[in-house]
Amino acid sequence: MSTALPFSIQRISHQANTSIDEHWHEQAQLLVVLHGTASLLINGERWLVLERQGIWIDKDIAHSVTYGKHSEMLLLLFSAAKCEVPSKPFYFSNLLLELLEEALRVYDTADVSQALALINPLILYCITNSQHDGQLHLLGGSDRRLTRAIACLNQQPGIWLNLVELANHAGCSAKTLSRLFTAETGISFIQWREKFSIMTAMERLAQGQSVSQVALDLGYQSVGNFSTMFSRVMKIPPGKFTITAAKGYIAATDH
Structure with missing residues (x-):
């Protein structure tokens, strides 16, 4: 990820019953499930992330993921974000989804730096103020x-x-x-x-x-x-x- 950008974003998909072994990122991660499900193991704790949910994972936190069905999601890696939220699923709002779609749209354009600088604090605001869930845990x-x-x-x-x-x-x-x-x-x-x-x-x-x-x-x-x-x-x-x-x-x- 370019150091000039506050975060990277990509749309990814996984086939049913795909498992990703334990790994970690040097940046904080936001995983948003658009379609499908994701079952994560974080520090020995199991989290179930359903459709239209996201989960924030701090940097250097080891985790593994299993996708039980064909799943489509957005993956964001933040260069220096501080988001005071626990690693638990949250329901993302229509506003957050629109912000993420706009970030995808501008990501490969000449205006990406300016656009992401404006979008970044709004994304973090939406995450912090979302309905978080500790039940699926x-x-x-x-x-x-x-x-x-x-x-x-x-x-x-x-x-x-x-x-x-x-x-x-x-x-x-x-x-x-x-x-x-x-x-x-x-x-x-x-x-x-x-x-x-x-x-x-x-x-x-x-x-x-x-x-x-x-x-x-x-x-x-x-x-x-x-x-x-x-x-x-x-x-x-x-x-x-x-x-x-x-x-x-x-x-x-x-x-």
């Missing part, structure tokens, strides 16, 4: 036994291991694993597993999978059981779940 842990347990769940979301069975995979007792979940994620194993199921379901529903297929893949004995759980947490049946519905749910429950 799962804490990980640093203890190797907990990371082994979580890796096992991620690899087999449809197999419902109980705490004793999962502890055997992790190489510790059920009591120890239960304590680790509470101490390092802030919630119990049961609560973590339910949130894991919700996030996985939201991602797959957003990718266009049917309710019955999602329920089957997540190991539920019936579609009814899955729908009951999803409706209780999301306040909307999975069959009616859309990105717009998710936005309304998060806005209503965000604290």
Whole structure:
């Protein structure tokens, strides 16, 4: 990126089930998902970024990304930006989208330096004042036994291991694993597993999978059981779940 420009911008796309290994940037990064979904692992924490959401990642922060369906996004790298926002998804406004489209339009023109100098503070203002979301987020842990347990769940979301069975995979007792979940994620194993199921379901529903297929893949004995759980947490049946519905749910429950 030229040092004369406050940021670079490019439109990129990835095919379904594309994974990008852990990496980092020397500049702060803004990832905006126009179509599709992105699942990021940042410092051992999983973040789900849905369509019409963006996420800010500070410079030198290691992260990996998986795109569950064909996804189109905008990637911005900022040369010296300071944006006092957490690395969590936010819903981008029509104003921010117009600013990004204008930045793309002028990027290869002679007026790029002057235009981006004007657009840059407006983009940062929009990010700072957007509706940020901490709901689509799962804490990980640093203890190797907990990371082994979580890796096992991620690899087999449809197999419902109980705490004793999962502890055997992790190489510790059920009591120890239960304590680790509470101490390092802030919630119990049961609560973590339910949130894991919700996030996985939201991602797959957003990718266009049917309710019955999602329920089957997540190991539920019936579609009814899955729908009951999803409706209780999301306040909307999975069959009616859309990105717009998710936005309304998060806005209503965000604290």
